[in-house]
Amino acid sequence: MAGTGTGAMGSGYGRHSAAQHEGLQAAAGMLDRALRDVPVPDDGSAFRVADLGCASGTNAMEPMARTVAAVRARRAGTPVWVTHTNIPTNDFGALFSTLAGGTSYTRSPGVFACAQARSFYEPLFPPRELHLAWSSIAVHWLSGVPLPIGGHIYGSRATGEARAGLRRQSAQDWAAFLGHRAAELVPGGQLVVVGGAATDDGLSGAEGLFDLAVEELRDLVARHALIDEQLAVMTVPTWNRTEAEFTEPLLTGPFEDSFRLEEREFVVLEDPMWTRYTANGDLDAYAAEVAASFMAAFGPSLFEGPAAAGAEVARRFAEGLTARVRDRPEEGAARWRVQLLRATRL
């Protein structure tokens, strides 16, 4: 494996996750319908929820509060137990601060939260334990990258063997994710996924930003801050699946007898940073925010991954990316594509 597959967000992720938040808004209706259909225990035992790929938990507060309210509306007094999961390198301290903070859904009585540090491509719960599995903007992170992308850091720019390898890895990971959730959900249990996606041309909506990032990395090589060998192994280990890649295993593939796909919706998100910039004209603030949000999401993969480029190179990169976005603001705007899915465990 050329990449470590560590998809951990930087510790600033909670402050720079507005685009992800927009995706969650679009999924609220789907979550409500999942909470209408899901079985709620009638014996006083807990309603069990997984938040898969939680990061700092900031964007989970609203959907989990919604979950508690909906479960309680259907059966008053039902305890709710939420497990937030992520890979071990996640900043779990940030998650626990969010859970202890003023916006936390855990402030209602009878609500319990805990965390588990293990990939969602592995088993996370005992069989038939979960009522609701929720995952937002996380399943596009792969467990690893089979081959270096060659000339780029971003999967949607990969070609040839590298592209085929990413697509294969993505199919294997998605099958592992669905297989484990099929085992863990109770019959009637609901799976709601808000997934980083691509249109059929393979584009995710953030290619311009990643192209700017690659220009800056090449410039760092030209200025001897990085060497070619480091750039060659720098990868963001993601694959934004097309709607067919998401749905085929559920409709005609190995999971057609495990799940019924209830709903799907493909959404193109506006970039909230671009929207703010076009309203207030503050180019410096926009460029700084785009670079900070890029660093929060992808900095750890690029600078702490196999290239081991270190903090000083990361700082120079962020500065250079900010300048590039300031020069070409439109290219820095990311209009992420998102696939919403809801499936019932049969």
Ligand SMILES: C[S@@+](CC[C@H](N)C(=O)[O-])C[C@H]1O[C@@H](n2cnc3c(N)ncnc32)[C@H](O)[C@@H]1O
């Ligand atoms: C863009 S953040 C999304 C966080 C949050 N769910 C939200 O909606 O804002 C993606 C998260 O997925 C996590 N992640 C990546 N690969 C993972 C894996 N294999 N298992 C669990 N979490 C993973 C990352 O560490 C990161 O916290």
